[in-house]
Amino acid sequence: MSEMSSKPLNGMSDIGSPEVGLWQHLEAEARKVFKAFCFDELRTPVMERTELFVRSLGDATDVVQKEMYTLERSRYSATLRPEGTAGVIRHIAGLGQDANGSRVFYIGPMFRAERPQAGRKRQFHQLGAEMIGEAQPAADAECIAMQMALLKRWGMENASVQLNTRGRAEDMRAVADGLRELIKPQLGELCEDCCRRFDTNILRVLDCKQKRCAEIAAALPAMTEFMSEESREYFTAVQRWLDILGVEYTVNPLLVRGLDYYEHTVWEIRHGGLGAQDALSGGGRYRINHGRNDIQGVGFALGLERVVMALKSEGIEAEQFSSKPDIYLVSLGETALQSNAELAMQLRSKGLSCAMDWRARSMKAQMRTANKTGAAHVIIRGDNEVEEQVYQVKDMAEGTQQTVKLEQLLELFLPSTEG
Ligand code: AMP
DSSP: OOOOOSSOSTTOOOOOTTHHHHHHHHHHHHHHHHHHTTOEEOOOOSEEEHHHHHHHHOTTSHHHHHOOOEEEOSSOEEEEOSOSHHHHHHHHHHTOSOOTTOEEEEEEEEEOOOOOBTTBOSEEEEEEEEEESSOOHHHHHHHHHHHHHHHHHTTOOOEEEEEEEOOOGGGHHHHHHHHHHHHGGGGGGSOHHHHHHHHHOGGGGGGOOSHHHHHHHHTSOOGGGGSOHHHHHHHHHHHHHHHHTTOOOEEOTTOOOSOTTEEEEEEEEEEGGGTTOOEEEEEEEEEEEETTEEEEEEEEEEEHHHHHHHHHHTTOOGGGGSOOOSEEEEEOSHHHHHHHHHHHHHHHHTTOOEEEOSSOOOHHHHHHHHHHHTOSEEEEEOHHHHHHTEEEEEETTTTEEEEEEHHHHHHHHOHHHHO
């Protein structure tokens, strides 16, 4: 048998210290922003019926065609969720009540069998939100504004919004036909993927990264040219609302987003520090058919791996969020060790984080470990301190040391509870 690998599967990562501190910080701050915008969390299973994704995302999309992790069992086919919206809509449809006005957010892993590269993983993490309700330009603008508020809260400065419209679903045929007619004479010059997309998913030709496809797309008239007046007016209203909410954006007529369920507004948030995979997040208005219900809403999904990369490129490092003990307890001798163990439990019950060493090592060795943990304070106790019921407290940043009694010790670390 070959040796067991200590690495996770290709395209998947462990997220441990110090990195995980930044992840926790991002999630905690996001929860505050979602609360401010009145969103509730929804946790859906990471696996769903395969059919849910095929029907919601569209069977000609890249995700469904090439990227799903599907598990065939004898009685059903299940797929690891490649995105979060389909599960949220399934849940909302299942509530069987008027869901208009529902606002939910989710945070969790998504899975896509893509070729791994910088910023593209097979298990990645999305933080997303959905606002259920009929098409309203102000709602779309609010959704984008919330995302920008979130990025600002995280301290991100260099993100920019790219905005476009796909028009209402009823316009889709006119848009597709119009584009096909103009692209057809150059069909032979398109890449292999776009030749396939020409029949099945023509909009995706517009955002193909291949050089010749991009040139052909850039020379086309904007999609809005083929849309109804109503769709165009909707898009103008979204822009007006974004201006009112103080959100800067750039209209990008080639932005289409990859999934079939989108209509009207679509957007991406990009960041200069990400390299080739520069999309931090994507979103849009959608209409998803679920059973007898057509559920409409607007939402987005942010890739957390890319958020971490973008923040790093702006100088925000994970180290500053890594958790350090408030107190490290140094015990000199067995009596002090036992007494410190009790003290640690007492301090922890008050919410302070305490670390200590169960081995009665030398003072020097314990101080070295204390230093390594980055503890703000060290409490040093030997037999004498236990007997006299005093505590030597060292402030690691100041380098100062004082001997205190229990009341002073508690006052030092828990001033509010003792006051
Ligand atoms: P999408 O709906 O595919 O545009 O995904 C929304 C966001 O999720 C993207 O803007 C990325 O930040 C993130 N994302 C999507 N796919 C991946 C992936 N394979 N690896 C890492 N992040 C991803």
